[in-house]
Amino acid sequence: MSWFQRTDKGIKTSTKDKMDAPEGLWYKTPSGSIIHMRELKANAYVCPEDGYHVRIGSKEYFEILFDNNEFKELDASLSSGDPLNFVDSKPYPKRLKKVQEKTKLVDACRTAVGKMNQLEVVVACMDFSFIGGSMGSVVGEKISRAIDHALKHKIPFIMISKSGGARMMEAGYSLMQMAKTSAKLHLLSEAKVPYISYLTDPTTGGVTASYAMLGDFNISEPGALIGFAGPRVIRETIGRDLPEGFQSAEFVLEHGFLDFIVDRRHVKSKLSSLLKMLK
Template sequence: MAWFKREIKGIITTTEEKKEAPDGIWNKCPNCKKPLHYSEQVENQYVCHYCGFHIRIGSKEYFSILFDDNQFTELFGDLVSGDPLEFTDTKKYTDRLTETKRKTGLKDAIRSATGKMNGQDLVIACMDFNFIGGSMGSVVGEKIARSIDYSIANKIPFLMISKSGGARMMEAAFSLMQMAKTSAKLALLAQAKVPYISLLTDPTTGGVTASYAMLGDINIAEPGALIGFAGPRVIKETIKKDLPKGFQTAEFVQEHGFLDFIVDRREMKEKLASFLKMLAVPAPAPAPPVG
């Protein structure tokens, strides 16, 4: 039965001959579920052009968006986590670190770099959620501390981009100590009158929210970002009350006074550049000539 085999020229006869799109070319918007082409995502700075949802991105993407021509110098790139507690749960912490480094190509949950943004010098420390949930361990705290020292020494503004599930449980008290260390370093940055802008992205939670993420001269967030300390379930069980609609979204947090601005990622570079100009300390006027 030739008609049943579709032998007409030009008609595909088997599924083996069909060409599938390579992985990573297309994906769905997590919010509206509409298909997005990768090139369109890059062009639109990883914001869905259908619904405006801000897709989670990491340090590589933020650096390409904010630094002029994606030109920057990475700082303290050789820092890696140790295992001071010899932590073991379902697997050794050292094995978890090795596996995560291989999968992500990152050395820890943060990268720091310096470069120019709209011609202005800037230091950026950006967290990566793909590295053990963007958890804050000793390396995260140390990189932030050293980045702040670099900003102070060179009088360069500091931008912190937070994206984290909180403290890294595998480092216990060593992780919690980073809250105090980074906060103390930010106090020194303020004394030096070097501007600090904190950008909170989805999600920013736990000890990160309770320390450096909320200590900016200007605190800003991306639309719809989850921002909070404990999770909604824990809070509900603690206070024994239903939580308001939209609780812990950037919009709710701003309405209650914890954020200065919510900025669309597509406008982020221009907004940050304007903030830095406002915060810049004017150079002292030259002394009048003697005589």
């Protein structure tokens, strides 16, 4: 029997016979372009039709940057405590455990050392899927330790930022990470060890106000949202309308806060060339 029946109203397919594509097989960009996930992964998670950069995490960035995806992870087991006994809808430790189980991550940042086009580098990468990539005490500590490793071995440090800002559940402890990481980066600068800050979508809040904008070179992906406070907060504070796209990477570049924008498909070669030039 045919798998469909033709009626006066057109072709009618029974529900049990419909052929649905498996979840996660295709990806649709905001502009409507559709791409197979296999092709998207092979293209560094950038849609070839419209150049849309899909949000990815540390796992994917490490695959893109490290040669043969070979690296040694640093401080992999470092996990947040609950210094303030924070309780909102649920106790902070319970929320951490739930997010850790869901994301298979320990916290919002991973650090690793490995080779990128045969150049040894230390890479720290934030994961937005872990409580919005929020900067807590563990994020600050892991970044600081990664900088110490780069300083000790005199190898370049690359920071990949993707964050909604400071982690409210750790309050002042979270805000202290801005000063701590900035101080560590000053030591890196004094030792003349290169630091490249790579901003991705979105990079906001205390992360933008600290290590994300302190690179020897500040670079970004196309279309990334970069800013401190959100547009609504800024509009209400200054009492005037804001320019269209004023927090986009392109606008930030135009006003001198970025050195250049790089397509993710070329970031490994660009970073390697830049570090070879500095060397």
